[in-house]
Amino acid sequence: MNDSTAGGRTVTLKDLANELGIHPSTVSRILHSGTEVARGAASVATAKRVRDLAHKLGYSPDPQATSLRTRRTHLLGVIVPRLSDLVLAIMYEGIEEGAAGLGYSTFVMNSRDNPVEQRRKTDTMLARRVDGLIIGDAHLDNVLLQELRTRKVPFVLMNRRVPGHPSATCDDVLGGQLAADHLWSRGHRNVAVIAGEPYASTAVDRTAGFVDQWKSFGGAISQQAVVWSRFDTAGGREAAENILNACNPRPTALFAVNDFAAIGAMGALRSHGLTVGRDMAVVGFNDTSLAAELPIPLSSVRSPMLDIGRTAVQLLKQVLDGERVEPIRLKPTLCVRESSARAISATLLRQ
């Protein structure tokens, strides 16, 4: 453990310099740069003496002082709808890992998907002088992003994309297609979609991927079979209720763009006396750790959440380095489980 503490005495460059009878700038050059500058700034012997002493005294540079001078804080801001959304929490673990690898630290804040909060949190981050932002709660219609671009704030989107901005996301269109392929191949011909929030690209893309693929197979999906909803269990429950009420004949399969909505829907189905996997197939999205653990394990499109977080950091790093970057979409895969594994039964077909 180093000795620079919140409470105790802190070792500074000057301390090291005084101790060794050399100038702080020399110490800085030795410690600062990996041999390129160090050589030329000091003799090998001096460099070693400095490094040894620094290590012995547990010197760690003051990041505030460094930032003040260099105008770079090595701080990244991360804004998510809410960390209590497992999906974002896992992406954040990827971010933390990626950022640590590059020597950055990260702030996270919850915006609750509320535009006022998004702006406020963004402001707080910028007031802290973060070097860049990772935005995990982008709305498709958001003006904030244009503003940030105009002001040349470096940022990347994560999880949700918005055309024209760099982003690290799951290939949600593909994910929707995978779900459609699966349900169609199991013989389903009458399906409904719990579509999520229309302001989120995740919801829109997954739904579009599913619906377009379904139509390309020659299937039909009526207006009332696509229900927009919140992403949480309560939203999924309501959406499923709507579908059960509005769709006649009752669909034989449900695609929810989010595992939590799928779980809520499963609850609603159960309340209606339907058994998931037998009377109704259900497919979720993200393959959160719960999907496999449910009493009736949930089929789900697995999105590489950790990798999305890591990729977002890499991308932001490139932006900070002034490189031009393209959006990246990581491939999802389908995990089939009991909730949708069996082919549609004769009884259901006959309905």
Add this chain to the structure above:
Amino acid sequence: MNDSTAGGRTVTLKDLANELGIHPSTVSRILHSGTEVARGAASVATAKRVRDLAHKLGYSPDPQATSLRTRRTHLLGVIVPRLSDLVLAIMYEGIEEGAAGLGYSTFVMNSRDNPVEQRRKTDTMLARRVDGLIIGDAHLDNVLLQELRTRKVPFVLMNRRVPGHPSATCDDVLGGQLAADHLWSRGHRNVAVIAGEPYASTAVDRTAGFVDQWKSFGGAISQQAVVWSRFDTAGGREAAENILNACNPRPTALFAVNDFAAIGAMGALRSHGLTVGRDMAVVGFNDTSLAAELPIPLSSVRSPMLDIGRTAVQLLKQVLDGERVEPIRLKPTLCVRESSARAISATLLRQ
């Protein structure tokens, strides 16, 4: 939105001073202190001119410069086992809220409950010169805490307590008692406990609260009916398997110190052909949002997670202000649901 950006020109005190033809120190005093110092430093008219200009130009003080001078960063470090644990994620939301209210920003890092990582993350936080730490992953046997105290690093514990250190936690002993009261009152006499990790006070206290209360009723709990386990679904599943194998006669009720472990256990019970709520009562802990949404809703001891987070910040603030603080334990309440609502059935009693 203020104009100080990661990308653009930033307005400094000196800019304001030049613009108005006064000295930066005067501007600082006006903007810095709420009338006490400001009065005496400048005329009311000047103060207004300064404030108006600051607002117009979107001045926001450079936190790095401020910290360098004042030696306080207004940064708090938060260390948790993992943010993908819903419980900690929600506590963090409380922290974020509380910290924002006091003008602090927070770093979070995941330690994965691994002592090496705990130390490494602590070091990273201190290297960033945080003003204090909120530690959410304390182990009962941890030496790190003693070290931090010796080095006079201000910190408080959250979620898990360790005797002798300030902490904001749930009253876990009481929580365990509530579960015991409930199951006993429903007629159960043969129970088992999925106890969690023995290094966490949450696990130890909840188990002790339950077991002691049970014994005070005259009940008995055998050695093999208390199974230590990981906190996740897989851990709960394994523990339940152990219990089903080792306990004869089979218990009629299960208390898991964590909802996720409870969910895992429910899966195991189902695999054994047992119906939760009828063949076996199950009670979890924390009342995470999923408990109520499960196909068979889970009874759970509700712990005030948001408040614990908020309280942790308040407590740390007091520590930073040099006040003496006592550990705080917030009261849990019991939410009874289908998984344990009905009284023990005659069939089960006869077993």
Add this chain to the structure above:
DNA sequence: ACCGCTTACCCAATCGATTGGGTAAGCTGG
């Protein structure tokens, strides 16, 4: 002996805000 080059440093300004210690002008009271 002298030019030019390398080696191994030192010097001082700078980033932006804070703060203890001035000081000049103006007013009051005796």
Add this chain to the structure above:
DNA sequence: CCAGCTTACCCAATCGATTGGGTAAGCGGT
């Protein structure tokens, strides 16, 4: 008319690290 006080400021050092621009010593070559 002047001591003494208040008002409304200014000055300069400081926090710790970085960095462009020195410079003195030493050495090789001619």
